[in-house]
């Protein structure tokens with residue numbers, strides 16, 4: 001049965017937005033919006049909040065999970081709608097969102113993709129686009145910190161690998177972890193995955209293990225309500241498969257590279273696995289072609305790091321580099337028609 005919005009996960013946790021871009025609502029004594037999507041979802045989020053009889057004044061916190069355009073695009077609009085709300089994000093997210101050039105690219109991507117999605121009928125009305133030179137983060141959230149959002153405890157887990165600024169949020173009272181894009185996406189129909197390790201394969205594997213250790217009953221992502229994982233056994237299986245498939249995929253590409261496959265073939269293999277499911281609904285193929293080099297680099301640079309440190313488990317060392325601001329990944333000049 002298709003899931004509709006607002007989608008209730010527990011007494012106090014709801015999913016808002018559109019199936020392509022999810023925002024979570026945590027309703028305690030006050031409310032928090034978590035993972036802040038693209039601007040095109042703002043009219044939907046506001047309508048869904050009204051449907052839940054939540055006053056604008058009840059929104060106290062806006063929580064960034066990572067600083068990519070499709071996860072902060074709505075933020076300037078939500079800040080305007082809820083001026084009393086505090087914006088929370090990791091230190092690295094604050095760094096990225098303070099950089100005018102990057103924020104300008106994010107803004108252009110947000111406007112262009114949201115306009116395209118309106119043209120294709122995904123979005124109805126769009127907000128009047130705002131111009132903003134940077135996106136302020138009011139409060140830094142740190143690894144292992146326990147926040148109280150409207151009186152509900154929320155543990156912050158640094159889960160890099162997709163980007164250096166990624167955090168997952170563990171909600172013990174709701175038996176849930178919200179991972180945004182940190183660990184990739186498990187595809188239940190094919191028992192396969194969508195790779196998302198733009199920063200590092202090794203760090204992604206460590207982040208997956210960290211979420212596995214929580215043993216929660218719900219795994220929420222930043223995209224596709226259809227992919228939401230429910231039930232402890234299902235979450236455990238999804239995370240185990242994400243770990244296995246991430247490792248296998250990196251190994252396959254590495255073996256192709258070792259056998260002398262040209263870069264074009266390696267990129268085509270990465271693209272074949274990436275351009276599926278909601279990513280194929282959201283993007284045109286050439287956008288994913290533009291980001292494939294980052295997945296490839298994360299695989300091949302891990303191998304080089306392993307070789308130089310003499311690490312026997314080649315291909316999976318983590319380099320820990322900060323590639324959050326990876327320019328062309330978000331360049332509006334590429335992948336747009």
Ligand SMILES: [Zn+2]
Nearest residue numbers: 070071181222
């Ligand atoms: Zn995303």
